[in-house]
Amino acid sequence: MNSRHTPAFAGLLIAVLCWSGNALVARAFYDQIPPLSLSFWRWVLATTLLLPFVAKGIWTHRAALRAAGWRLPVIAALGIASYNSLLYTAAQSTEAINLTLVNTCLPLATFIGAGFLLGEWPLRRAWFGMAVAAAGLLYLISRGSWQTFASLSFKAGDLIMLLAVLVWALYTLLLRRWSGFLTVPPLVLLGVLMLLGVPLILPFYLYELSRVGGFAATPANLGAIGYTAVFASLIAYLAWNHGVKVVGAAKAAMASYLMPVFTALLGWLLLGEALQPFHWIGGALIFAGLLLATRPSFR
Numbered sequence: 001m002n003s004r005h006t007p008a009f010a011g012l013l014i015a016v017l018c019w020s021g022n023a024l025v026a027r028a029f030y031d032q033i034p035p036l037s038l039s040f041w042r043w044v045l046a047t048t049l050l051l052p053f054v055a056k057g058i059w060t061h062r063a064a065l066r067a068a069g070w071r072l073p074v075i076a077a078l079g080i081a082s083y084n085s086l087l088y089t090a091a092q093s094t095e096a097i098n099l100t101l102v103n104t105c106l107p108l109a110t111f112i113g114a115g116f117l118l119g120e121w122p123l124r125r126a127w128f129g130m131a132v133a134a135a136g137l138l139y140l141i142s143r144g145s146w147q148t149f150a151s152l153s154f155k156a157g158d159l160i161m162l163l164a165v166l167v168w169a170l171y172t173l174l175l176r177r178w179s180g181f182l183t184v185p186p187l188v189l190l191g192v193l194m195l196l197g198v199p200l201i202l203p204f205y206l207y208e209l210s211r212v213g214g215f216a217a218t219p220a221n222l223g224a225i226g227y228t229a230v231f232a233s234l235i236a237y238l239a240w241n242h243g244v245k246v247v248g249a250a251k252a253a254m255a256s257y258l259m260p261v262f263t264a265l266l267g268w269l270l271l272g273e274a275l276q277p278f279h280w281i282g283g284a285l286i287f288a289g290l291l292l293a294t295r296p297s298f299r
Contacts, residue, residue, distance in 0.1 A: 008246035011239035012255040018239075020262035022232035025224045026091040033215045033224065035088030040198070040205040043080060045229035047194040054191035061184040065192060068181040071174070073196050079171035079237070080197025085204065086164035093157035105162065107133075109169040110253035117173050118249065126250065129289040133257040136285025169253065175241060176249040186238050194233075257286045 029038070058065065065072065107130050115121040175182070182189055215221055244252045 008243045009255075012243035012247075012252055013258065015236040015240040015243065016255050016258050017262050018231040018236035020259050020266055022228055022236075023259065023263055024266060025227055025232075026088055029221065029224045030088075030091045033221055034208055034212050035092055036085055036201065036205045036208040037215055038088050038225065038228065039085040040201045041225050042084070042228040042233060043194055043198045043201065045225060046233035047191070047198055049229065050187070050191050050194065050234060054187050057185060057188040058191060061188055064184050065188075068178070071178050071181055072192060073200075075171060075174055075178070076193040076196035077200055078167050078174070080193050081200035083164050083168045083171065085201060086160055086167065090157040090161040090164060093160075106165045106169055106256045107250070107253040109166060110172055111250045113169055113173045114176070114248065114250040118177055126254075130254060131289070133254065133286045133289025136257070136281075136289060139281060139285060172240075172244055172249045172253060175244045179245055186242055190234070190237055190241065254289075257289065261286055 026038075111127070111130065184192075240252070243255070
């Protein structure tokens, strides 16, 4: 791993850590904030916070943004409008453990997509590392018990989450494929994607509002939206987009295996939930798989 990759991988870890907190928020507030309300107001707040810092840059780089053309709304539709709306919707009708299990499809989908769309077929060590990390994740989810794993059941929300995973994989791949057109500073790019993505969520949010209503503006609800706007949106997306640009889509996707590990650690630190042996064993396998998958050479 060269010096250029080190901060990129650190950024990917920060992104996954922020999104682990986002998963906790989705689970904790699913019955208090409707999914599209959370998605819409998350991005409205994030855009409002970011726009004063990027408005001048958007104008300065307008020629490069025009050159990117139709690619920008496509990426915004996938990464801003669709993925989180689908994730929050899935959390309404399935357990968090199922969401995590379905999320194991992300690295595989990205690995295969990187080969077909980018011509970046991962090395044999990367495939082996992915398998080791997947084994660690399954061990973590099953709590080290085959009976627990065999008793898992799947619901409609799992299919929604699978669609969300495929959407995120395509978003990650297109960031890499179109990187030659996305030459503006990262903050400017994120600001433009937000400006394009929020209007795409709006009609779905209004439909949800007419059907189920909104949410109470309690300190807890507003705090949840604030977290998703600042950490899960601004910080995480900047870190992820940079990591994909530097290390590639397939290696970046491997970092998603750490989400349940970080979620367990956050539960321990914030909720006082004890860490069990299966947490340590599963986490160790995931880290070992990531190290194997991201080391260079070895074909």
